[in-house]
Amino acid sequence: MRFGRPAAALLALFALAGTTGCGRVAEPDVVLWHAYRGAEAEALVEVVHAFEERHPEVVVEVVPVPYQAYANKLTSGVPRGNGPDVFLFAQERIGAWADAGILHALEPTQHRAVLEALPGGVVDACRYDGELWGLPVATKTTALFYRSDRLDELGAEPPETTDDLVALAARFTDASAGRFGLVYPVGDFYFHSGWFFGFGGTLSDADGTPRLDAPSNANSFAFVADLLNERRVVPRDCDYGVAKDLFARGDALFAVNGPWFLGELGDDVPFGVVPLPRISATNTPASPFVTVESVLVSSQAARSPEALAAATLLADFIAGPESSVIRAERGGQVVADRTAALSAREPAASAAFGAAAAAGTPMPNAPEMTAIWEPLNRALDQTLRGSRTAEAALVDADADLRRALAPPPPPTSPLPYEVAFGLVLVAAAGLAVRRSRRTALLARMRTSRLAYLYVAPAAIASGLLIFLPFIVGASLSLYAHEQGEFSFVGFANFLNILLARDFGLTHPQSFYFTLVVTVAWTAANVVLHVSIGLALALALRDSWVRLRGVYRVLLIVPWAVPNYITALIWKSMFNFSFGSINGVLRWLGATPVDWFSKWSTAFAANVATNTWLGFPFMMVVSLGALQSIPRDLEDAAEVDGASRWQRFRHITLPLLRPALVPAVVLGTVWTFNMFNIIYLVSGGGPDASTDILITEAYRWAFERGERYGYAAAYGVLIFGVLLIYTWATSGRRATELTDG
Amino acid sequence: MASVSLSGVHKRFGDTHVVRGVDLDIADGEFLVLVGSSGCGKSTLLRMLAGLEQPSSGSIAIGGRVVNDVAPRDRDIAMVFQSYALYPHMTVRENMGFGLKVRGAAAPEIDAAVADAARVLDIVHLLDRKPKEMSGGQRQRVAMGRALVRKPKVFLFDEPLSNLDASLRGQMRVELKRLHAKLGVTTVYVTHDQVEAMTLADRIALLDKGVVQQVGTPAELYDWPANRFTARFLGSPGMNFVEAELRDGRVFAPGVDVPVVAELLAEGTTDGPVWIGVRPHDLRLEVGGAAGAIEAEVDVLEPMGWETHAHLRVGDARWTARFDAADAASLTPRGRVRCSVAPRSARLFARDDERALYRAPGPT
Structure with missing residues (x-):
């Protein structure tokens, strides 16, 4: 990792501050991290007790870690031996963590019994680069919720095919009365994924390179556009809240949603859950994204053969049948283990989600896949609004994705920059010294030493909380980030932004278009x-x-x-x-x-x-x-x-x-x-035409391929614009105050 | 120039009846002072004249035209506020020219009018300053200058001198009087200060609780107060009073025995309870134990140098007398003293409604 020395030192400082809080009391054999809360957390503790009864020679320390800080603590803690030996997380980060050396690959033969009880697709979700990196524990996917009372009124059964679904939805829909056959966030590709993969859509080439404009990808877009604009069984502008309200008050017949929706529906709502129907056009099952919660062994566990053995044993137990029953019964999880799912609190719903997961498409775990969402959502939105054909929208989306995944600017030597920066520092210091001599600053400082003491706490606090992060953020703009690696690129980010190299000047995502919108x-x-x-x-x-x-x-x-x-x-x-x-x-x-x-x-x-x-x-x-x-x-x-x-x-x-x-x-x-x-x-x-600079910066950092350096350059430019503005207005203010 | 007349003017703010039926005629070119203690309704009356408040009933006429429904800008008046109300963001020149500017006057015309007014008030050197760069007295002049510029028919002053220190106030009083003599513009001047009222007014209108108590020249009000309120309000120290009995052509009270001047007595006055009032300087010290009309006990002596104020007890009442310093030298606190009063200097008031029982003699 190439990184400017001062900045690297600062980052290390923050990382240390973040991880030293988790000091250990005794030396346990295995440290287990999780981000569960409530019933799921209690169930996990019970699982660990069961494990310790079975294996009294192993001491386990269970550490709950808040979800927001989880990934950061993990990536900074494991390399320093401050992280977990075993931890639970969704499988979508496996690729990035495997690449970064955070994970220890599992030996499938050691977990044969456990793996045999799990659906193959779910296990595949934990594979990356030909290795098995985790054991599936639970799944989260979307399925079809139906109002059983409304279905009874229609004298119908839950639909088996999309034709059935569309026919029933059309019978139920009465737009003037605010009743709609099908509700879900139609513009959100996550909820759309069941149709997408069911219609034969694919997100990557045969060699695994992300690609969004495969010809079959347009089919599902057209299918939903038809539901929305022609058959009108889905309300316009349907977002999660609208869908939830309509379904909860019985003004929607079907909803596409996930297991968390079970907890959001009141006891008085009569409903059932089935997997999404088969796609009539292709006669294949709908195949929604499946997120697989998995138990993973960190590279930290490999410090000794004994520790690795204990960690592997614990991971195997957590994914195993005994644990699955506890987690399904006590924690209400949709467990990956098919037999254990039968003992869930809501067995029917749990079984439906289990079946949906079996037919589902594992959430991609390659690091570059985090950048697919924004282009896909935009293409979906354009298609549903009818402003583009699905094919054209997907071609644009693919181009957007390529831009987001474009290799970072070539690294350059930081030496000229360091020299220039050093010269500026020396010049500034020289100027400051000259000025302080001329104004006898030092002498005056000495006489008011007490005053400086009084301001010191505030100065130190604002230094630590404002200036230091600002300097770190600003220096980040000179780097490019790609898959955990920062490389020094000088002013390349600024040049790309200011010369509108990625887009034309008038493209909604160009800096100048966004600046005009912002102003x-x-x-x-x-x-x-x-x-x-x-x-x-x-x-x-x-x-x-x-x-x-x-x-x-x-x-x-x-x-x-x-x-x-x-x-x-x-x-x-x-x-x-x-x-x-x-x-x-x-x-x-x-x-x-x-x-x-x-x-x-x-x-x-x-x-x-x-x-x-x-x-x-x-x-x-x-x-x-x-x-x-x-x-x-x-x-x-x-x-x-x-x-x-x-x-x-x-x-x-x-x-x-x-x-x-x-x-x-x-x-x-x-x-x-x-x-x-x-x-x-x-x-x-x-x-993206109403985005302003700050939302663009956010998207570059978190929604378009984690281009932190590029986003930081946006931040510096925003700062510059505001600095000029306040400077200009304060000049005017000062003259106004003096005369009046 | 214009006359001003108010008839039957009332003003209510919600339940508060501030002005209760005022009738007042102000002659063209007259300097009328509205005086009274705070809350008597004098400022409200002035604001109604300016058009800043609407009378609840009654009519107001300026120059013979009823202006009840005329906006302030069309009344042809100018007003000087107690706070001066100079526009803080404008220079003196802009302040003074503002009234002409908003009426659409041409720049040369404004400049000429401002220059004239500034010369009259001797503030030419202040024209480019802002209000905060001037002293209170200078601001006061500017405020007057702003009123002067438009050459209005009526000047309205709302306690214009009360934010000045005592010596400056004296100077400005003189100047105001000089200015009025020079310009001869009808002026209505509100103050709570009886000295300003006495010194400035052609006529004074004394207000109490929203009612005009008496209108007249300063001398009339001072010498022949229409009621005990007027008698008490004007003069410093104020008139002395004691409850007395009118009987057989004399006025009696403990220690008091003064003959009535029959020719001054209002017709139909009968014997009975009255107030007798004597101004402090009308009390004469009877030296050498001669029989006097008023017997009192000395309470406190305040020697002023040229005279001595003696605080006396007459019966239950507390009186003040102004004696010649030499005469008062023999007095001691707690000692008895005999005074006399010229019967024509004493004033009698009815005990019930406090109206004056002596009338000013007609011109003979």
Whole structure:
């Protein structure tokens, strides 16, 4: 791993800080990590007790690790001997971890008994590069939920084929009454995967290279587009929340969902679960993604033959039949072991999920597969909206994927950069020394030593919490990341972004397009926030004193609601079929608007949501500032002969400026980086055209092939834009303050 | 120039009845001072004149035109506020020119008017300053200058001097008087300060609880107060009172025996309970034990140098007398003292409604 020495040292520091917290009391033989909670965690502890009774010579320490920190702690802990010997995790990271040397490959012959009880496809999910890296423990996949009461009313049985499904759904659907035959997040490829693989879709070439535009891939897209746009048995804009609500209140006949949905449905909802129906067109079973929870042995266990033996024994036991029964009975898991599944708490549902998993497609575990989601979701969205044919959309998606997986810029020698950086440092130091000599800075520092002592805690804290991460993040922008490896590439990331090398200038994902959208987004919001806030402040000004309490509550309630919740509420208000905004439009006799299908309406929806969040701040600032303007001034202006507008324009507004300008600067910076609204309301759609710089940066880091360096360069550019903006406005502010 | 007249003006804020039926005629070019203690409704009355408040009932006329429904900008008035209300973000020049500017006057016209007014008020050197760069007195002048620029028919002043220190206030009083003499513009001036009222006014209107108690020249109000409130309000120290009995052409109280001046007595006045009031400087010290009209006990002596204020007990009442310093030298606290009062200097008020029982003699 090539990495600048200072940055590497800092990263190591953070990594150590993250892992030393898990110190051990005694020296156990095997350390077991898991991220379970509740019943699943209790069941696992019981499994370990059972293991220790059987093998009293082995001491096991069970360490629950929070899910969010799990992967990071693992990758930093195992190489230093601070990690687990055995751990539980979904199989989708196996490829990356095997490549990084975190895992110890298993010997299949040692686990023959266990493997024989498991469906072959599930075991295959734990293979990578011809080796077996884990033992399947439980599966998560999607299946078909049906309302048994509604099915009885139709006098029908659960569908065996998609033709049956479509026919039943069409019989049940009554769009005017808000009843739909089939509900699930149609634009989410995860939920779509059952149809995709059932229709013969494939995500890679014969040699395993990811590829999205195989000819058979378009079939399932067309199938769902037909359900949505022609047969209309699926509501438009159906997301997870809409699907859940419709199914729970009996306004949907079928839902595609996973085992977690069992816990989300109330006891009063009569339902059943069956595997997704066979695809009539191909006469093959639907084959949804299967995530396989597996037990893995880390490379740390290989420190001694005894430790490795104990770890292997534990892993085998956890995947084995006795453990499976406990986990199914006590933990409610959909266990991989087919016989043990019969003892589950909800045997029928568990069996259905088990069967679905057997027919399913293991979630790909190759590291590059993390980049497939965004292109596939976008292609699916385009097809369902009818803006592209499925074939064309998939060709674009493949191109997007290639870009995301493109090899990083070639590594360059950091030497010129280090020399330049060193020269800059020396020059800056020289300048600082000269200046401090001239202004006798040192002497003055000595006289106010106590003052420096007082500021020290704050200075150190902001240094550690703000400047250090900033420097690490900024220096990251000089590196490229590929599969756990960072290589120094100099300004290549910046050049790629600023020269729009990956896209044309006008492509929605180019930096300049996004910058224009971001500026338009910021300007529209700030103008609306200030004008609405100011107008309301002027209107409420007289009653403010009397009704202060009421207004405060009204204002603080929206503020107290976390903004992502507000964003989700507004997103559902903009829903095409069930949103209240289209409801009002229909009631008024207007045509409902498909808000997220066009740039203009999606942008407007984002702006409306953020205006709702933003105007109270400007209103409170304006109200406060208005209170400080003596009424005499306006009376004097009125007597002087100024009209209402002249009084506002010449008296009130100039006097509000000192309070408003900082608020506007602050509001601009907040809005410029308002990630939550864009990400949650329009999701950047359609076609990433409403994404702003910060959401683009996020996507480059986490949704498009983990290009951390590229994303960090975005971050540095965002910082630069805001720095210039605040610098320019503070210059103006300073002149304003001095004259007045 | 214009006359101002109010008739039957009432103002209510919710349940509070602030101005209760004011009738007032102000002549063209007159300097009228509205005086009263705080909360008496004088500022509200002025704001109604300006058009910043609407009367609940009654009518207000400026120059013979009823202006109840006329906006402030069309009333042709100018107002000077207690806080000066200078626009803090504008220079003096902009402040003074603002009224003309918003009325669409041309720049040269504005400049000329501002320059004129600035010369009159001697603030030419301040024209490019902002309000925060000036002293209180300078701001006061600018506020007056702003009122002057538009050459209004009526000036309204709302306690314009109360934010100044005492010596500056004295100077500005003189200046205001000079200015009014020069310009001769009808002026309505609100104050709580009786000295300003006495010194500035052509006529004073004294308000209490939203009702005009008396209107007249300062001398009329001082010499012939229409009721005990007016008598008490004007003069410092205030008029002394004691509850007395009018009987057989004399006024009696413990230690008091003063003959009534029959020719001053209002018609139909009968014997009975009254207040007798005497201004402090009307009390004469009777030296040498001569029989006096008023017997009192000395409480506290305050020598001022040229005179001595003696705080006395007359019966149950506390009085103040202003004696010549030499005469008062013999007085000692707790000692008895005899005073006299010229019968024409004493004032009588009815005990029930406190109206004055003596009337000013007609011009003879």
